[in-house]
Amino acid sequence: MTGKHIVVIGAGYAGLSAAAGIGRGQDRVTLIAPEQRFHHRVRQHEIAAGHRVARPDVAHVLRGRRVTHLATRVTELDLAARKVATEDGGRLAYDTLVYALGSRTAWGTVPGAAEHAYSAERAEELRRRIAGAPAPGTVAVVGGGATGIELATELAEAYPAWQVRLVAAGRVGGWLSERGRAHVLKVLGRLGARVDEERRVVAVTAEGLETDGGPIPADVVVWAASLEAHPLAAEAGLAVAEDGRALVDGHLRSLSHPEVHVVGDAAAVEVPGIGRLRMACATAMPQGRYLAKLLTGRTAEPFAFRYALQCISLGRGEALVQLIHPDDSVRPRVVTGALGRLVKAGIVKGLPLSLR
CATH class of the missing domain: 3.50.50.60 (FAD/NAD(P)-binding domain)
Known part of the structure; x- marks a missing residue:
């Protein structure tokens, strides 16, 4: 060589x-x-x-x-x-x-988070924990961003006997357009997930979450805050x-x-x-x-990039495609339902193919 x-x-x-x-x-x-x-x-x-x-x-x-x-x-x-x-x-x-x-x-400085919560990187362990539980309980997902929303909707749909609570320090999907955020909340509600907004987690224990608005009992905690x-x-x-x-x-x-x-x-x-x-x-x-x-010498130009859209899975049959401006600011328009799911699935399934 x-x-x-x-x-x-x-x-x-x-x-x-x-x-x-x-x-x-x-x-x-x-x-x-x-x-x-x-x-x-x-x-x-x-x-x-x-x-x-x-x-x-x-x-x-x-x-x-x-x-x-x-x-x-x-x-x-x-x-x-x-x-x-x-x-x-x-x-x-x-x-x-x-x-x-x-x-x-990122666990931040929240006491007990790293010790008592599952991260997205430990998804397989989380699956075994829920599937192997002797009885249904409560899953608290911490984080109102895209990762938290996807985890909450997916878990609520896959394990309907469990109570899923999505806990966010601010508003769930707060960066989305009004239509986009409304659709996320609608799907969460339809799946039976409870949303706790403006609740900052100050500690995680074996019994659940301690927040600035009081305790939230949970059998399983999933951390998707940052x-x-x-x-x-x-x-x-x-x-x-x-x-x-x-x-x-x-x-x-x-x-x-x-x-x-x-x-x-x-x-x-x-x-x-x-x-x-x-x-x-x-x-x-x-x-x-x-x-x-x-x-490899195929370009000498500086890196250029423009945003176009952001996709969020909302369970098996739903998704949100939020259209955005090139500078990442949101447009009012969204794509939802089966079409949104097809767009999201096409992008996600095509990613490994495009690695080459």
């Missing part, structure tokens, strides 16, 4: 699409990620509800590409020496590093924003270490006329594809 050695760490939407694209060129590419199969993160609520979710093999995505996959976890970055340390004791030198470790559930960037970027010395995401320029290069490119939820990407992009697969995959073109 000829050319530079490019190391990609992380095999999520951004990392895997970047590795697959860069692997079309002449450089030697090493992907470091413990997963043997793609982690389809936006379908975790379906796994929690007991539905089967297709997860392609990483090797299948990378077939025919000049990429070596090391199924291990990165433990340390030596930016000065340009080396990556892994948990199996390896140390790899790189010419260019693609940092794509993404984000994870996300945070993986801390390795800040620990290694990359320049990061206040939320821990790495600061990058228009070509997704680290402002402090230009030999490092950062993509996906790990990057604080500023797009002219739009501002900082939010964490989402809808923004991560375009960054991965763009970086592949940049590093």
